[in-house]
Amino acid sequence: MSTSPVMVDIRGVHKSFGPHEVLRGIDLQVRAGEVTVVIGPSGSGKSTLLRAINHLEKLSRGSVSIDGALVGYRRRGNKLYELKEREILRRRTRIGFVFQNFNLFPHLTVLQNITEAPVSALRRPRTEAKERAEALLDRVGLADKADAYPRQLSGGQQQRVAIARALALDPQVLLFDEPTSALDPELVGEVLDVIKDVARAGTTMIVVTHEIGFAREIADTVVFMDDGVIVEQGPPGDVLDHPRQERTKAFLSKVL
Numbered sequence: 001m002s003t004s005p006v007m008v009d010i011r012g013v014h015k016s017f018g019p020h021e022v023l024r025g026i027d028l029q030v031r032a033g034e035v036t037v038v039i040g041p042s043g044s045g046k047s048t049l050l051r052a053i054n055h056l057e058k059l060s061r062g063s064v065s066i067d068g069a070l071v072g073y074r075r076r077g078n079k080l081y082e083l084k085e086r087e088i089l090r091r092r093t094r095i096g097f098v099f100q101n102f103n104l105f106p107h108l109t110v111l112q113n114i115t116e117a118p119v120s121a122l123r124r125p126r127t128e129a130k131e132r133a134e135a136l137l138d139r140v141g142l143a144d145k146a147d148a149y150p151r152q153l154s155g156g157q158q159q160r161v162a163i164a165r166a167l168a169l170d171p172q173v174l175l176f177d178e179p180t181s182a183l184d185p186e187l188v189g190e191v192l193d194v195i196k197d198v199a200r201a202g203t204t205m206i207v208v209t210h211e212i213g214f215a216r217e218i219a220d221t222v223v224f225m226d227d228g229v230i231v232e233q234g235p236p237g238d239v240l241d242h243p244r245q246e247r248t249k250a251f252l253s254k255v256l
């Protein structure tokens, strides 16, 4: 059992859209340097949970803190007050987010995509940001694509740029929302390899994916979500190979 400090602390999180309660009391802790993989059927609330961590969704109840600091709120007494947008944006720079559809800026080159946030949000000197971006591009195997535009790249290459862009902010935690599900099958492997490399380097990560083999390889903890709750969680060998809950068994029998 790991004893590294808790990096992501999700407590009693509820989220409703109108009458529809999409997250119904989520408690989850992710320790520094560990990889948590979230699996579950479509509509179970996985994306909403990631978005809640980043405060892209306001919580209906509960709290999320990263390294001990709340992301979207400040606490006074036992009440929470939402922070101003600027402060939320600042705190959010410490949380990397890799989306299903890459979300690169189409009008910027690959290099500019990576240097944009470090320069504008973190006020890093441009030359320093550029050097860092070049090193990251090398790390994801795209050193020769610095001056290309996103549309000139394959989906797999675009997603690798998106990962480099997220890493450029030295995030305390990196969130991935189905990073390979928009890719042609032959491009999935190259992206999973990069994510594995990032995991091995000790980055704290939460990864939503349907790639069960990949989950088995990289996860310290697998979380199975259904209908807005965590049904079961534990080491991959338990949850994936010896699930205890019927709902987990039923889901795995469909995706394996």
Ligand code: ADP
Binding pocket: 017, 022, 040, 041, 042, 043, 044, 045, 046, 047, 048, 049
């Ligand atoms: P998953 O990622 O597990 O497929 P989501 O978190 O995307 O699930 O969605 C969970 C549920 O929340 C779905 O029923 C979805 O329709 C609903 N939902 C998500 N975002 C919104 C929104 N902005 N407004 C209303 N309903 C939403």
Ligand code: MG
Binding pocket: 046, 047, 048, 177
């Ligand atoms: Mg989703």
